[in-house]
Amino acid sequence: MPALRLAFLWHQHQPCYKNPISGYYEMPWTRLHAVKDYYDLAAILDDFPAIKFNINLVPSLMLQLEDYASGGARDKVIEATLADASSLSASDAVFILENFFMANYGTMVERHPRYAELLQARGRSTSPADIKRAASGFKKQDWRDLQVWFNLAWTDPYWRRKDAFIDGLFKKGKNFTEEEKSTLIRKHLEICGAVIPKHRDLQTAGRAEISTTPFYHPILPLLCDTDTARMSIPSAQLPANRFRRPEDARAQILKAADFYESRFGIRPRGFWPSEGSVSEEVALMFADCGVRWLATDEEVLFRSLAASMSPTDSRAAIYEPWRMDSPSGGHIDMFFRDHALSDAIGFVYSGWSPAAAATDFMKRLDGIKKNRRGGNPPLVNVILDGENCWEYYPNDGEDFLRELLGRISDDKDIETVTYSDYLESHPASSRLNRLHAGSWINANFAIWIGHSEDNASWDRLYEAREFIAAYIRKNPGNESSEAVKEAMEHLYAAEGSDWNWWYGDDHGSQQDTLFDLLYRSHLKKIYEVLGSATPGNLEIAIKTGRRTGPPILEPADFLSVKIDGAATNYYEWLSAGFYQTGLAGGSMHQVENIIKAVHYGFDLNNLYIRIDTNLLKEPAKLDQCEFCVKFLNPEGLSVKISFDSRKALKRYAVERPSMAAIMLEGADAEMLAAASKVVEMAVPFEFCGTSRGEKLDFAVILLQNGNELERWPYQRIFSIKHPSEDDFSNVWSV
Template identity: 40%
Template sequence: MHQPYYEDLVTGEHILPWVRLHALKDYYGMVALVDEFPSIRLTFNLVPSLLVQLEAFAANRARDRALDLSLKPAADLSPDETFFIIQHFFHAQRQRMIEAHPRYAELLAERGSASTPSEARAAARRFSTDDLRDLQVWHKLAWLDPFYQDRDTRVRALVGKGRGFSEADKQLLRTIELELLNAVLPAYRAAAARGQIEIATSPFYHPILPLVCDSDVYKRTHPESPMPRHRFVHPEDAREQLTRASALHERLFGRRPVGLWPSEGSVSNAMVPLVAEAGFEWMATDELVLARTAGMVFTRDGQGHLDQPERLYQPYVVSAAGGRVACVFRDHALSDLIGFTYAGWHSDRAAEDFVGRLVEGGRRYAARGGRGEPLISIVLDGENAWEHYEGGGRPFLRALYQRLSNHAELRTVTMGEACRGAQAELAGIFPGSWIDANFYIWIGHHDDRRAWSQLAEARDALTAPGHADPSALERAREEVLIAEGSDWFWWYGDDHSSDHDAEFDDLFRRHLRNVYRLLQKPVPDELFTTNISAAAPPPAATAPTGLVHPALDGEETSYFEWLGAGRFDVRDTPGAMHQTDRRAPHLTSIQFGFDRERLYLRLDGERPMRELLALGHEVSLIFLKPAGVRFSIRQTDGQNRTSGVPAHAAGSILELAIPVSALGPVSAVSLFVAVHDAHGTELERHPPNRPIEADVPDPAFEARQWSA
């Protein structure tokens, strides 16, 4: 569980409210639920940048604008404050958190889309004082943990009242809010003390440690990529982020952590000795990093069961640069079932399916000659998945924990327990993250590189502090450490976006401006200008115009089978070949479309696609929507091996079919197509600027596309 550091250290304001709101729901509820299942063992990763902010909010020392305006008497709100509330008090999952409460849904309908500032101001004028007060309450009430919504009589009374709230109701809700905020850390402390959970940590401000150690590590997977104008090489900062994280956990929980989730599962050889020196005994990352390290590919059968469990389902010891640390690699597919797929299933069916997959994985491990007990590592986001589940995920987790509690073939363990006695050795580790085993998201886009350049220059300014006194120098260094966090770079570029991109961009540059001001140095003009590219690139591809029904044979069987497909032509993309000495891309076009049950893709290349695969190349589909989903195809021993793709055919062209059900409850998809060489180096990614995007056809799709 993590949040970036939202506080502006100069003004003391927390720019976004997510620490406080998630603490009201998932941070407390996830650990409170464990009390009901005493035989379950879990590992929670709590990031220090989250914990110090949580402490401040619990002590009523931290403020954010949404909190202040939620407490202000509705009759006293100014037009600008009302405008802010109308814009920002509906940031909640619509189906589970807004539409589940009739009055909250009514207020959203009253606001309308409000997609422009003028529309939002017009909507604000429609809200009465009573409407605004109800919105102030529901904005917070909808985030309260299901435990409180079900069991606390005060909360049940507020939910039952539904509308017509008073200022006294708002004050009561604030009392409940502070109670919940103050319950979070003691709940984790108690669960750890009784041995039911292990608390792991991440580097203090959640930086990508391999990039902090040396930003040029990115060249391992993207050797032809442009780089920031200044190389960032500060392993001493990486060391400090680790040691401070360990010290904070000792203060809060009474013991130093032995486990580390490197931010975003990001690992490299350079960070291994730093992790070991800081006293950590284990770390974790993704299965694709292990595959790249071992020079292999993990494949799955048509039911999604792993073909090589004896390689993945065991802990390893990584030795690199004089350091040694145990490492586990998560089962990507099983973790993503919880993160992205099961939210649309009935809780009992989802739990039964998941447990069945664990049992099958263990049996396959034994059948393949695995030594000792298999270790299946499930690692996923601890906060963002649950708002898409019924009941905040509690029915599913209860169903899952109940089945795991007394299972004849399964036993839950903490990561620390799992890593004791690890014997399999790895001489080094491939540099990458849990997202596609590389660092593209954080340094691959022009906006990322601009931000890294600014960070490097601000970091250099610390070495010549000028007239700054020691206190100011210490505060300036803190600002740099905060700016090293991963989240600022996550929201740059075309791979992720939210309603708060501008706030993240502003806060990143604000931290760096503070560095120069504290050092009494001129602030570079560049830090007053957004890093977000001025104009969004044009759509990457033409959209599908009809349903498609291709025969999966790797050949163009008929002109008509792909007639209604969307299309992206690689050679026609402006800017795709900006380097004159760069080789021609392997792919020449991508076509995509749907029938009623499947997403189809057709890839054409500059040579027959069966030959491309025979050379050892891997073709990957990297989804941004649904996030984290990835399918790949590689040829091994003369046979095509897939990671998750149920049906495909490689001949002159490569044709793939993916059941829409495998993507979870989505109404649209967005994805990139990438080609890697035999060593895992990404050779190309298409489209280059923004993903292919397509709506999943609804029943009226064909009628809308019809023309005479």
């Protein structure tokens, strides 16, 4: 019998990008993730017959995929791609330069010489003046190559092996034709149409279990009652109006189950609740709707057991299913994700070699096996986003996945399982008497409620829901009319979690204003289809201004720093630039960052960096790690420091291209780096080989045993100029 069972659950989801007023898809991500992630992640099972997956497909995602496959999706990016490069309008040119580099520069742009050349021609700035300048230098073939490369870079390596035309485009590299553009887009739409059938075939063959999510990805506990947010955060600031619509929550579940059955021929047995969001009311609602299992995060279980005072070994508790009984006689089984192991794939391993990452993963599984005491073999739940993490990996994560799945296949002590199959042979024996209300992120709902923007969003939703209810009361017998059905569909779409993901200061993107527009457009349509004027407050953006992201503050003056690791006094770092990692979120969310903040600044002779980190409270881990300042300019320059478990400096090393490396120890090194309450370091400009006025671009990286754990700033760089006494007002730009 296997000593450990392993369940992968890949969650596939995109917001509803179709503007209900214009009919256009405002963003292209459903199509692009289909060709980069959805099909190939499922298809990799064809090469690993011993492996099984659980894959979660959200109904609103599947609906969009079908819209693309049928040719019904009007996508602004597709239209800009197909626009003839010889006669682009000025607006098309601006749109292309602003949007056709929206890809990970390191793994998706710079690895392709022609695409990298085009990025260099455009430049990194997207200010209107810089875009206009860049457009004037682009020739017809430049435009056409860029139109192809944006779509081609989002095409997974899997399709190079399976499609000769796509492989031919990669090999050709440049000088593409209008016909090749059209054929590439046609191929993309065909792939969109193949995603659902591929998953259906895998489920029929017993290779995967396909689960789903409430239709438009809502946070069900908050739909049932927004006051639920106070269970985990009693002091939470809530919307002015209390939203309580459990009937909407039930409708989102049943709509999803009906849609799923129409595509897969059976009712779904399991659900990943949107963002792993659960409560007792919601769990029992799922049970009453005929759902067999749910999954959420380990922290929800720990808090549930603490609330019920259940004696348990908390870490071991996540490695088995738990059952919650319904007063109606039914029950629901629940699985809890190992968030350290899941986050390792989602956030850590992308910077490691495939072999090192797979070795670390298997080592962690081995530790779980050895720590199990009695009972059934542990069931380890690795649950994560199945789309957004791969762009940070070389080769879209394929090398890592193949290495990992190969090792798992060869290990006779590990069996991968689907959840329903597992429950058939191992029914849940542990009972949950209480269920904490929370999500997979910090076991609360703070991402979606509590910020003034989130609360304004809930108030607009409340007003629209009350308007529908009032309309039905005034027009008895019309609750089944087509107008009411359409209004409710827009309401359900507005109940999705994605809008509030981008409201507030938790996450930010270049497209925050588009998400705001889409949300308000659904609410506007409710009033329109029911024959009423749109409320004025829906004409006003909820997003109060696009957050450009950290750093929150830039350097304001020269620093005078004593390198002692103590943040000696209040004024020492007061004028420094400041970057708070917790505010750096994008489409993914890491539960906890090791580095909490980075401060940076300079005097005439040195660049200074301060790192605030929890690592200083964990001496054993500190001894395994290095802090690295990696420079993009001067290219190849890096400075690494490391400390032992007593926080004593072990080494200060400088690697420089075309110059001798520098290795400092003892007193010389201690003048340049120290750790106590914080990590402080100085990088003399003479080590950098720069002169006054020259630019220095850098990132701060945390390494463990040579492998990258974290890199800050998120998708950006710190940038300063080698300073002089006369030009401080011009020495930074981030």
